[in-house]
Amino acid sequence: MAALAVAGVASAQSSVTLFGVVDASISGYSNKSRDFNNRSAKVSQQALTNSGYNGSRLGFRGTEDLGGGLAASFWLEAPISNDDGAKGIADFTRRSTVSLSGGFGEVRLGRDYTPTFWNDTVFDPFGTNGVGTNLINTASGYNFLTAGAKDTGGFGFNSNYARASNSIGYFLPPNLGGFYGQLQYALHENVKTDGVQDSPSKRGRYVGGRFGYANGPLDVAASYGQSDAGDLELTFVGSGLPKIVAAPVVKTANLGASYDFGPAKIFGEYSQAKMEYDIKSPFIVSGDSTLKGYLLGVTVPVGPGLIRAAYSSVKYDMGDHLSYLYDDGKANKLALGYVHNLSKRTALYATIARVSNKNGAALTVGGPAFPSNVAPKNTSTGYDFGIRHAF
Template sequence: MNTRLIAVAILGAFAGAASAQSTVQIYGSVDGGVRYMTNVDAAGDSQLSFSGKGTNKSNRLGFKGKEDLGNGMDAHFDVESRMMLGDGTQVGVLFNGQANVGIGGAWGAVDLGRQFTPAFKTIVAYDPFHFLYTGIATSISATMGVDDNNAIQYNGTFGPITARAEYAVGEQPGSAQNGSTRAVAMSYANGPVSFGGAYTQKTSLTGLDTNHYTVGGAYRLGALRATLGYANQKDHVLVGADTATKYTWAGLRYHASPVVSFTGAYYQTKKSQAVAIADGKKDLYMLGGQYSLSKRTYLYADVDRANLSGNMMTAGQTSQNGISTGVVKIF
């Protein structure tokens, strides 16, 4: 009996040590809501739709873990799937959110796999809605892509400064550049002030480059937080038919109480091409409110209007109005 007790105690000690060194976390969010939108087709019809993959926040299920390697080093992973709440189907590939593994330490971290781009990680700090309402606000489009496949990425934070660099492998026979992505980013955050910038270059499978850069910042004063951002993208998709897209946005968030906040934002998208008929512009005005029921559950609502011209029009319509409301549960 004593021998058994000793054995159990030894196994318990080892199990405790292992659990202290390694952690695995299940996380995610579920957004259920509806959206009403006008002028969705050439006839000027309106549409009431379910949130699907998430109107305010993306529906996701993820698993991430970290193992202590000693000497300040760790090994970690993150895999994340997206789903449609309305019918339970999967959005895209199994882990279309993230799928990466890496090594980290005091010097930063190097991760390999599908992961959020340096531009995405930089812009989120100065987007008025922090990348909520991704299907409505145009800040996601201003990242030139949320995720990169086959990416080797470095992220390091030293005091108020964060540096990022990425190379995404193109996997094309005979060319290390075709299909690849190169990116760098840097941001600063200290007290009420934060700002940053990122530069990205993607090469198509045929060897044509798309160049993108973004800069922006935010300032917090009491219950108010102001944000301002800009992004410029030049697509060399066809010889002699380059497309330039410029994104500008500004916003203000007000925390009326610990559980109530309001955000107003303006987003502008301008496209231009060598052929003038391809030019277009979108001016989007948004006002959103959020009421927290707990630290992980909140109600949301937004009203928005988009003025459209040129090739930015939807089904020939020059304006669209939208209203969204729903509930989000984070776990």
């Protein structure tokens, strides 16, 4: 009886919620490439996939009222692959946090979204999901120096593009008249050894922040972040060059905004990611490479549905130190889609998209990679037709 009484008190003071998204779509991809000799090649694929509208997930979250305006919370969210059932709750890599909140704001510990990623997904009509994902997101998660790399990650070997592990975050309280913001620092957790040459670097560290204003139809936010990729061993396959040791740091800044006119909501974002690094090599000097991109989008409500459209573009500046190996590639993308809400939790959706690459850029809408990554021009098209159910 005593145990039951204690359990009753505990349940009255806290709450735990099971939540999730099950999203499945029939998707198709067609990626064409033309090499320097004007020979063409094509790869295509049709598949039943997941996360075309929202990322499929399963999670648990809970809050305990500690009194005096304080609350303790946890959030455990796992990615799932409902198209084949192969990936269930094997990890909580989408989010794994515990936090303490009050009038001072919120302090959050664990694995969480980075401040710089928020603008890429919040101001994208497609929410960085499916074939409609904006090119800023695609290029930031794609590494053009993957051949023989010891560590890959995204642009500039950045493994902290979307999420950062071992992070400490602070969020402003929500009662600031529309102003919001966050700061985040992620520990690299590398062992430091004094007195030993070439001691491990700060690989894995992230520091960043995001501040914005949302009131009525307007939402605008700016963010900045710096991610240390650390010491990397690179081998340029087929180039005849010896191994290179580099220490890249990726610095990202972006500005995004949206405005809801009622009949339509417009979106916009500008982003720049710069890879700065020192190369310990006698034949290549230190330097940096830059990825710049922008996004323009719109959503139009139509009865129970929503029309979505976005145009995004990115451009690489490889710098003089890499210009003889890589061109300053560029790409643009057009995406169109429609979402039909059957209820608040269930929706049918359709999306089509096309990417045009130039000067050796090799970005796709998804599916298989291009037949050749050194082609001067590539095009990629794709579609998603699916259903999303949230609970």
